[in-house]
Amino acid sequence: MDNLRKGFPVLEQYTYLNTAASGLLPEKVWEFRQDHDMDFLIEASLLKEKMGEVLTGVRESVGDFFHCAPNRVALIPNFSYGFNSVLESLDKPTKALLIKNDYPSINWPVESRDFEVVYAEMDETFETNIIEEIEKEKPYFFAFSIVQYINGVKLSVDFLKKLKEQFPDLILIADGTQYFGTEEFNFDESGIDIAISSCYKWMNAGYGNGFMLFNESVQGKLSPKHLGFGSLQGKYKAHEGNFIGKFEPGHYDTLNFGSLKVAIELINKIGMRTIQDKIEVLKKIARDRFAEAGLLEDWTLGRDDFSPLFNIKGDENLFNQLRSEGIITSQRGDGIRVSMHYFNSEKDLNHLFRILKI
Template sequence: MKNLRKAFPALRQYVYLNTASCGLMSEKVFEYRQDHDLDLLIAGSIFRDKHGEVLEKVRETAGDFFSCAPNRVGLIHNFSSGFNTLLSGINSSSRILLLKEDYPSINWAVNSREFDVCYAKIDDKLEQNIEEALSENKPDLFCFSIVQYENGIKLSISFLKEMKEKFPDTLFVADGTQFLGTEKFDFDASKIDVVIASCYKWMNAGYGNAVMLFQEDVPKKIDPKSCGFNSLQGKYKAHEGNFLGKFEPGHQDSLNFGSIMAAIKLINSVGISLIEERIKLLSQKAKEEFKKLGLLEDAVVNRAQHSSIFNIGGDAKLLQFLNDKNIICSLKEPGVRVSFHYYNTEEEIDLLVTALKEYFQK
């Protein structure tokens, strides 16, 4: 475990329980970024001319990691840019199912347009609520987060696959920002139509990069209007009207996208199965400890499976108390949010629990 933590220098000074807000940068990603800018510094356009090869390798590396053909891997700068481009290609008369109080970058983007919107409630019966909403409303799209950012409630990939098979006419569009990097994910097998995810959290790839994965028939159903010179540049965007190119119209940043490749190489060296196992272990221990303290909402307590993100209540005073002890977390209404990645330890959960007992017994 100590060897896994060495790659992340921030862990030497903090009990870092805030990956749901910002994943730590590893030394490997930092080294890639340094080498990249040094090459740009000393070679200028000679280095720039190799960008195409770098981006091809990134696309292929990400495609292999997520089990998605590289010509269906979009390299975008963040979830919102990809999602808004996608929505621009949807007929305004479409009906879209959302999760009530889901991540604002999903719900705000949909509600800012003229779509017919319906909702499913997020609670301990989330799966039942979704199935009933899909059956009753028959939406053209279902847009949702795989993992909820406020309290960590998680939809299983097997459930989503089951729903897609039961409602094949509905386009399933998922935000995977709080999911990718936490467990092995076979995109093609999932049957989800589109997954878009920023990679600065659980992928630990730094800011300014995201991936978009889409199934082969999606271009027949969505027609974004964006276009630029880069839309037709590269091995995987060679023909006019290329769907992938509509999400990549301008110059692409090989610094940020190359960071995805560096991050995936680190994940592969650790092993995604080990990462998944570690996260589940930490999640189970944290949930049990928080339950004993009565800190979790019923919607979390009553669910059999959960992510490693928890909202433990409290307010800005609790956040400051924890920060003063070098325990780093976030304030997310209705309380303080903590999150555990594979580089965290059971001992750090114990330190957090001890601090919480001290705070609540004051």
């Protein structure tokens, strides 16, 4: 499996356990970006005349990868842009359910608008808390991270599917930025109404690209207001009033979105199942060792479905020690966030364990 490390030069210098902060740029994506900008240098507007064709290819690639029809895929520069666009598309005032201490780019935009906001606590009865809040408060939408950015706690797709079956009128808006690229995902079977993601983390597509996936039934519940020349450009956006076009009002950067298509092609070449299996092995090794050493919150250990993102007990001194040893992590919350992707190895984990003395 060492060949999975090829194409990521940074791994020759560091033990990189920080995909949850920033994914690595694969050489294949870098090569595309070099070629693209050379073409732009030489061709200028002649290259940009192909923008609609390029974006159509990206849209179809995203749709195929996540099992969502391309006419229900919107391309966006990042999660926050897409999420704020959705919030502006909802009738207000209405009631929203959030997770307490979820990612600020989810909670802050909702809290800053004229929504009535209620919260579900994240603890040992996490899923039960969500269901009880829905039953009691009857929110119009529930916005949440599939994987929590601080501690990696994950809401399983099975749970979300059952949640939608139990509350069919509730709009589920999911942030997949810390999830997409870690395991196989079928949007149309997930129960999620709107999935939004940046792609610079686990998708390894670089910055400036993301996507939105829409369930067919939710489109009648949104009134997107953005409109511009880009709203009508390309396949699937043929006429004014087109739904996904109202999330794509301007000229788009073919460099950034083309990078996403190349990143998906690389994932497909490796195989999403191969990636998922590698992550499964690494995250189980990590959790077992962290748990044995008492480095994780006790309540998280009873969860069967968990992500490759952990928050271990540690202060700034430990963080700096890890960095001095070439181990790249992040400080989040009260601890140190460690995350592992398919290009990591047991050797990387053993390096970490050795410094942690566990």
